[in-house]
Amino acid sequence: MIYFVGAGPGDPELITLKAYRLLKKADLVIYAGSLVNPQILEHCTAGTEIINSAHLNLEEIVALMTAAYAQGKLVVRLHTGDPSLYGAIGEQMDLLEQKGIPYSIIPGVSSFLAAAASLKREYTVPDGSQTLIITRQQGRTPVPTAERLSSLAVHRATMAIFLSAGMIEGVAAELLEEYPPDTPTAVVEKASWEEERILRGKLQDLEKMVKEAGITKTALILVGNFLSDSGRSQLYDREFSHEYRSSQQ
Known part of the structure; x- marks a missing residue:
């Protein structure tokens, strides 16, 4: 086999x-x-x-x-x-x-999952974004027109961008067409490796911080309010009933 x-x-x-x-x-x-x-x-x-x-x-x-x-x-x-x-x-x-x-x-553990663990964040935030878009910037390998970063950014959902650190100028420009400049961003280089590096900042500073760090590959770009927002799920709320538990009011 x-x-x-x-x-x-x-x-x-x-x-x-x-x-x-x-x-x-x-x-x-x-x-x-x-x-x-x-x-x-x-x-x-x-x-x-x-x-x-x-x-x-x-x-x-x-x-x-x-x-x-x-x-x-x-x-x-x-x-x-x-x-x-x-x-x-x-x-x-x-x-x-x-x-x-x-x-x-x-199957294996993807780097976008390891990156969330390193950042200690949850991609899907209660009362916040419930959508994670996994994509990449167009380079030598094209992407469909409808899947360009600027088109996907219209949703302002959580986004994990693969294989694009070397094209950070274009990534930042396309994202800024739709996301507010102060949208939280993070870049995780070599997630879960011993030499892992994490950058945090705002979208308006994304290009600058990546270039100053000299990161050009093996890095994941993460965008969205999940990096700063938190919420409380109803699943474990004492006043929320479901199939396995009655509410305690």
Whole structure:
């Protein structure tokens, strides 16, 4: 079997038990270059073949997986975070299906979840934003016109922006078209890694603070009042009844 495995955000302990067991049993691990913390590869056993995919193209990666599968080996294709978010696994799965090779996907902890934990914030705030938009700035990889940052910002919902720190000038300009200048923002570089860095400020200062910090990649940009607002959920309110508890007035 071939397994697409989420390596989590970086902390080597933030992988699932299933991912850990697969790394222990794997004959071949192909990992996504500098995006995966090398400490995670220490979960592999001696003798496991470990290949960095940073210098390989799609066909070369699939050829390695296919050859190992033909030899009866257990293959782990290790992607950062969760494979379903900007993991580029679709084209790999398409080629495997064309060859009739079975595969399975093991989800992982995404960096946007690790970032919220580091910030000690809740994306969905009672009586506040109930929507989280996960997106990216248009770069060499285009995005649909309706999904440009300026279009999504109309909702003024909580936003987590991936893969865009190197284009911070454009990110800030598009967000400022709709969000108020004093909207809280945060940038989390390498969420959950030992060298994690967190920047906090207002949207009007986003470009300046990111450039001054020299952050250009491996960072998540977070925007929204969730960074400053808090609320109280009715779920545990003593005066709120539900299926499992009667109100106490």
